[in-house]
Each structure stands twice: as C-alpha cells, then as structure tokens.
Amino acid sequence: MRPLLAVDGLTKHFPVRGGLLNRTQAMVQAVDDVSFTVEAGETLGIVGESGCGKSTTARLLMHQVPLDRGTIAFDGKAIGSREALSRRDLHRQMQMVFQDSYASLNPRLPVSMSIAFGPLAHGLAKPAALARAMDLLEAVGLDPLLFANRYPHELSGGQRQRINVARALALEPRLVILDEAVSALDKSIEAQVLNLLVDLKQRLDLTYIFISHDLNVVRFISDRVMVMYLGKIVEYGPVDRIYRAPRHPYTKALLLAMPSMDPRRRTQEAPLSGDPPNPINPPSGCRFRTRCPFAEAVCADVPPALTADDGGRAVACHMLSPGSGHSRA
C-alpha cells in the first residue's frame, strides 16, 4: 500500500543575514535531510527538544515556508511539481492546528465564521458554510446554539482549541498536523481534547502528525514515533518498541528524563546536561556526539546513516551498525 504522505530528503536551511550589504553569514540547519512516511489512518508522533526542527518540518509540509531540497508526495502525487497537486488542493487534504489557540483565531470574527472561512474560500455559499460550521461545533463537543456567535476572547483555552480543531476539519482533510496542539492546555483539559482527537480520528478516518515535546502524550496518541535532534531524525519506529526499548542514546536519555508516577523510579540526576549545540554550526559527523556519553573518534568523522531493522524501526547510531568502527558496535 502506498503511504498517504511520503517525505524524502526534506531540507531547510535558514540564512542568517547581517553585516555589510546584508550578506548571508551562516545557515541555520533547521531541517536536514529528513525522510519519513505516514500511512493512511495512523498517527505519527514527532518528539524532540525545542529547536530540533519539529515545527519547521510541519511548516514545510504545509508549504508555509519554501523547502530547499527534497520531495513531499501526498497520496502518490508530488507536491510542487508540474502534474502535481496544486497548493489549493493540498490545503484541502492537509490542515494544521497551532499551539496558540488565541492567536490562531481572528478576534474580530465570531467563531462560526472562523470555522466557515475555509469552505467559504473554496467556493461554498455562505449559508452552507455556516451550516457546516454548526455541524463541526457539534462534532468537537461545543453546543452550536451557545458557541456559534461567541468571539475568541469569550472562550476558555480548551474551548478555543476545540474551535481550532473544528476549523482544521472544515475542509474535510485527510491529514491533520497537530503542532503542539494540546501543549498550552491544563492537564485535565488536555486529556479531554486528546480524547476528542482520538474520537474524531476514528469517526472521520483521519491521519495525524502529532508534534509535541510531551512524551507521555505522544505515547498515548501515536502509532509510530519519530525522534528528532538538531534537524535530523535519530530514531524512528513503532511507539511500543521505542518506548520499551529505545536504542539511540538520545532517545534513551529523553525517555529517562520523563517524569514517572512511580516514587521508586525517581530520577536522581539529569541523564543529559547542557543545551543542544548551535544549529548554525552543528557538530561534524553525528550531531549528538557532543552530549553522547559513548562518543568516539568515528562519531566525529562519519555521520551515522539511518538504518532500518526488520521491525520497522530505524536508528542513526554507529553503535548499532556493525563494522562502523565504533568499539561498541
């Protein structure tokens, strides 16, 4: 079966300008050679520290920023090439929910209009678009009679994020990108919205890309997980295998840092110290080597390739590829 979304070699380097004549001084390697696929009906979780390229990846997928290199194919059709999907069609198939629930709604429009805007922009008559908005309000668990005419500042954070979900669904997309969509909510509200997302996914046959820094949430909602570090994928595979037996040292450290409910499993010391290096001049070879307890000479010379095993998991680490020259390989 062909994947719903196939991303190959996605790269985005942002120029840092300055100095005389506004010349490019350096490049921020926000996303560097990232490849992955999303199957129809699954949820792909993307995790990583701030600045690892999660959100840039989402914005590249939505074509909000132009990509430097790489291809994105939606349902077998390349995006951006000639015979391909136009941006307008793409946006009908792929929608996004942002983190800031307040900023992503127009304060001057009643929420029903915010939801109806997408269908309206795609040529639906206004009454029909508004009727669609009413249905969607119902679907995200808000009573249309109470909420349709409210303005964003009259709603709570959870209610606003439900509106944003409804807005994203208004064009009946097949893929929804949730960029830290629940991160700004209270824990109890977060759980409600997560349950809503799971419920909607089943009812409407959706596919999700779920971006978060919250590992528990990602574990709850995802089928597969992709761990990113400094613009690169370090590990990628089914959620159970990764959470039960992480193989990349970064994934291990990340999971160890996860707060536990069990008082006997208390974290005594930080498994990783320091901040990620500057993405303007990432370390040579393996980008994680500066913080990796097992780094050796080979890690500085050769960038590890992302190699997949038969279980659908891929890891980019020299320790896991025999013959790489690493003493633990």
Next chain:
Amino acid sequence: MVDTPAIAIADPVETLRRAQQGKSYWKRVWERLRQDKVTLAMAAVLTALLIMVIFAPWFTAHDPYQGSVLRRLKPVGFPGHWLGTDEVGRDLWSRMVFGGRLSLLAGVMPVFLALLVGGFLGILAGYAGGLVNSAIMRLVDVLYAFPSILLAIAITGILGAGLENTILALTIAFVPPLVRISEAVTTQARHLDFVEAARASGASTLQILRYHILNNVLGPILVYATSLISIGIILAAGLSFLGLGVTPPSAEWGLMLNNLRQALWVDPVICALPGVMIFITSMCFNLLSDGLRQAMDVRL
C-alpha cells in the same frame, strides 16, 4: 466540494437562524458607544453644527457678505446682530455659520481623501511586505521628513491660495501619517497565526484581506483619521490666517480670525469668536476619536 458531511446535522434551519442573528462586531461597538455620554454629547454637538452649516440660510437673518459702514464692530448683543458685526459691518453670526461650511470642508475633506489614498497604500505595503513595502515606505518617509504645516504651506505657496489648493495641500500632508499607521497595523496583523491559518486553508489573498485583515485594521485607522480632522480644521484655518488658504471676502474661520485681528483693541470678544468655533469643533472631533477608540477595544 461539499457532498454529504461526515458529521450528523443537528437541525440546520434552527442552528443557522441562531447563527445569523448573532451580534456583529460593529453592533457591539455601537452598544458600548451608546453608554459613553461624553462621546455621544460630542457627536450631538458635531451633528448640530453640521446641520446648521448645511442649512445655513435657515439659521441666519443676514447676508454674510453684506457689509455696512455705519454698523462696524458692534459688540455682542447689539440689536439685530446678536453676535455683533465685523470690521466691515457684516453680521458675525451669519459669517460664523457660513464660515463653518468652508472650515469643515477644508478640515474633513483632506482627511477623507488622505484616508482613501493613505489607507490603500499602507495596507498594500503592510500586506505585500518586502520590496513593495520598502518602495512605498521610503517614498512616504521623504514626505514625512517635513512637519505637516510646513508641507502644506510649501504646497499652497507653490500652487497659490484657494480652497482646492488648500484641500490638495492638506491631503498631501495627511497621506504620510495615514500610510504609516495603516502599514503598521497591517504588518502586525499579517504575522498573526490566524492569518497563517487562513493561508493554510488555501484562501486567496483577497479573501484573506476581506475576512481577516480589514476587520482588524480598519478600526485603528479610522480612529486615527478622526483625530486628524481636528488638526485638519486647525491647519486649514492656519493657512487661511496666513493668507495661503481661502481668500477674502469668503467666510472662513481662520480667515475671519486674521481679519478681525486688527480690531483686537476695539472689541477683543468679537475677535475671539471664530477661534472659539475652531476650538469647539476640533475638541469635539478629538473627544469623539477617543471615545471611538475605547468602544472599539472590545477585547476585555
């Protein structure tokens, strides 16, 4: 694009009816405005002034241009001329009312024209960004470098005195600040998440402008333009006072102030009257714009 939606429809007719009877943003602004006594009073004064000026002959007994050598500089309360007469014996009340026509026209018209030009350029610059923005804003900066009164004096100085030239000069003087304001609020609005989201829904630029940019941008621009009207009236009067605006014997508040100046020692009250009108009108517009700004800030 729509076939049957995947979600069950509750009661489309009823929900739709409820949705459409909701209060729009402007209705809410009006409701808040109605409770603001000061702003309402200012609006009432201005409306009264406007009616009086438009139907000037109904409110005046004398021809504003008919002088009389025998009745020069009569004081306030003089029989037959309740506000007295000016230096050539013309009825001052008539001249005040008729003078309002030119003064208001010369104050309001430039702001309106500059709002059209400046608002368009500013929103264009703000939304387009990049090179278009730089080109428009640098051009505007050139004009902005001059104080508006100096710019207006220079333009009327070149073009000559007269009502049309006064309006043109003030319009040119008011375009730069309006471009500035429009550009600033549009640039701010353009980078908000909801505009990104609108773009992500595949909407055209026009649709985004119509539904998402204009309603966030027009309020502040209109408020600012209202505050410019008072400056416009003062500047127009100032130009006339300097002899660069409306020419005698036209009735215009600034010009009247200039002509009556020579009679300051005879009757200071009469000389001050046109100034009082300028003061009242500009004050009203200022307070009105303050009230509008408060009413439009619906976010609390």
